[in-house]
Amino acid sequence: MNNKKVSNKFYPPAFKLSKKVFWDETKIPNDVEIHSGSSLTRAVRTRDGKRKIIGEVVLETQVxxxxxxxxxxxxxxPNKVCKIYHKDxxxxxxxxxxxxxQAKNIKIKGICYPEEFLYNEKGQFVGYLMNEAKGHKLQTSVMHPMVIRDKFPNWKRKQLVELCISILEITEQLHKSNIIIGDINANNILVADYNKVYFIDCDSFQIGPYxxxxxxxYFTPRELQGKKYxxxxxxxxxxxxxxxxxxxxxxxxxxxxxxxxGGANPSENVKxxxxxxxxxxxxxEDVPDGPxxxxxxxxxxxxxxxxxNCFADNKKPSIRELRIVLKLYKDGLEKGFNYSNELLPTTNKKVPNEIAKKYKNFNK
Incomplete structure (x- = not known):
């Protein structure tokens, strides 16, 4: 057994610590082979450990x-998938x-959140049921100049802004539920369209004292660089x-x-x-070559x-500040403020005099 105490130095103010938490790595028995075609019991569990059986689920093809x-x-x-953990x-x-x-019973559109527990024929816990995610990984679709044109051929810069707004809305709902995402990165978000995104790997979320x-x-602020997550x-x-x-x-x-x-490794660059x-x-200085x-x-x-403010001075924006700025950007693209709407602009911004005078505080 390897137990590690979790430090509460950075405990979110929204929570009150009600118990000590230890990282108990004791393995739970699981000696039944699970594969396509396996039938598993669906259940929810109460805080006292009792199970309430919902029914059964049959595994089909691997995703x-x-x-x-x-x-x-x-x-x-329909529209559900099962995550089955490796035995170890x-x-x-x-x-x-x-x-x-599960006790928080989160119902947020676009979140592939653990809903029901799954048990094998011996009653051993093996995984959970969740919403099915659709679309392409953000990392391998939007975040490449050539691939995005293939995956989303009709997208312009306006759709990129609207995608950010969609992600921000989900983040806000999670924060209102006192859930910290933690491992935010472009591999944990699937994009079906700019207004339809899914957060996956949600079992890694920080919840309560866990x-x-x-x-x-690259997604870790400088004060946390080098710490064990x-x-x-x-x-x-x-x-x-x-x-x-x-x-x-x-x-x-x-x-x-x-x-x-001439930059260093990602951790050093952030620090x-x-x-x-x-x-x-x-x-x-030292802007990389390219667009x-x-x-x-x-x-x-x-x-x-x-x-x-965020990257040079480590001043993190609030959700409200980001929402306002993204809406201004979207409105500017729609109203012809001459921010290029191209995915890869090839020239600097040129604002017509009449627009610059009318909205002089917008572009400065």
Whole structure:
């Protein structure tokens, strides 16, 4: 047994610690082979550990590749899939966290959240039932200049902004439910369209005193770089750094905010805070070669300010601030403020005099 105490130094103010939490890695028995065609019992569990049987589910075809924690299967229930854990990944800590998640009974559109527990013929826990996600991974569709034209041929910059708004709306609902996403990155979001997205791998969410045990350096703020994700609790502000990074990368088709000429590894780049883009009186240096300077130049000033504050000064925006700025950007594209609507602008922003006079505070 390997028990690790979870630090509550960064405990979100929205929670009250009601019990000590230990990372109990004791394995839960699971000695029945699970595969396509297996019939499993569906049940929910109360906090006192009792099961309430809902019915049965039959596994069908495997979805995608075998993951590091488990395998996802289609099943005989429409629009639902089953995540079946590898035998060595089923621990007392994982089950306790899933019980905490199920107790919150979250119903948010676009969230593939654990809904019901699945048991084999011996009554052993093996996985859970969740909503089916549809679309393409954000990382391998939107975040590549050539691939996005194939996956979403009709998209322009306006659709990128609307995609950010869709992701922000889901994030806001999770935060209102006092759930910290934690591992925010472009591989954990599927995109069916700019207004239809799905968050996957939701069992890694931080909930109550149970941390999110994983993360990605580029999406981790500088004060958390080098820490073990499983040994501390993140805050909503930490999520907002990751969300702002994600939005930058969506608008820049995959280019990270700290990517610069002569840059170091991702963790060092974030810790150094060397944001290469020019804003106001600040001299931008080492912007990478390519269309990135034109994308930056075509952003509204308020959008640039959000990015500058976050990446250079580590001041995370609120959901409200991001919503306002994204709406301004969307409105500007719709009203012809001459922010290029092309995915990859080739020139700097040129604003007609009559528009610049009328909306002089918008573009400065």
């Amino acid at each position: 995608g590749q075998r993951g590091g924690e488990g395998t996802v299967y289609k099943c005989n229930i 990944k089923i621990t007392k800590f994982r089950l306790a966290k899933l019980l905490e998640m 941390p999110c045990p994983v993360g990605t350096p 499983s040994e501390f609790l993140r805050t909503k502000e930490h999520d907002m750094f990751a969300i702002t990074t994600l939005f930058f990368m969506i608008l820049f088709l995959g280019k990270p905010p700290y990517s610069a000429k 150094n805070g060397n944001f290469p883009y020019k804003f106001g009186d600040r001299k931008g 990135w300077k034109f994308i930056w130049n075509n952003l509204p000033r308020k959008m640039k300010e959000i990015f500058e």
